[in-house]
Amino acid sequence: MILLDTGPIVAFFDASDHYHHACIELLKTVNEPLVTTWPVLTEAFYLLGFSWKAQDNLWGFITRGGVDILPLNDSQQTRCRQLMEKYSDLPMDLADGTLVVLAESQKIKKVFTLDHKDFKIYKPARIKYFTLLPARI
Numbered sequence: 250m251i252l253l254d255t256g257p258i259v260a261f262f263d264a265s266d267h268y269h270h271a272c273i274e275l276l277k278t279v280n281e282p283l284v285t286t287w288p289v290l291t292e293a294f295y296l297l298g299f300s301w302k303a304q305d306n307l308w309g310f311i312t313r314g315g316v317d318i319l320p321l322n323d324s325q326q327t328r329c330r331q332l333m334e335k336y337s338d339l340p341m342d343l344a345d346g347t348l349v350v351l352a353e354s355q356k357i358k359k360v361f362t363l364d365h366k367d368f369k370i371y372k373p374a375r376i377k378y379f380t381l382l383p384a385r386i
Contacts, residue, residue, distance in 0.1 A: 256363030
């Protein structure tokens with residue numbers, strides 16, 4: 250499984266995004282399931298708010314099974330809050346917090362993100378470091 254962050258989602262559906270081409274090309278090579286959370290998608294829909302077509306394309310991606318949306322249980326929500334407090338100096342937002350919690354609970358090391366700065370800092374329990382995709386941005 251690969252965690253999917255907001256940045257690549259926006260890049261997929263905004264052709265004017267600086268990372269559009271790189272993210273689309275990487276997406277074509279992904280052979281593992283992509284997983285994310287509703288806070289990540291909420292952020293993506295907000296950032297794509299300039300275009301109903303872009304938002305509708307994201308809905309299509311979701312409904313066609315392009316990404317699985319995993320819920321957080323009560324203990325994962327508590328852990329997310331702890332992580333947001335721990336990384337409050339960055340600060341860690343809710344979307345990132347939910348991805349780190351999923352990484353911990355599902356033992357997922359790969360993150361498809363454009364936010365290398367923060368994901369290089371986050372240290373999930375039982376995972377030494379994240380493997381960031383794309384490798385270079």
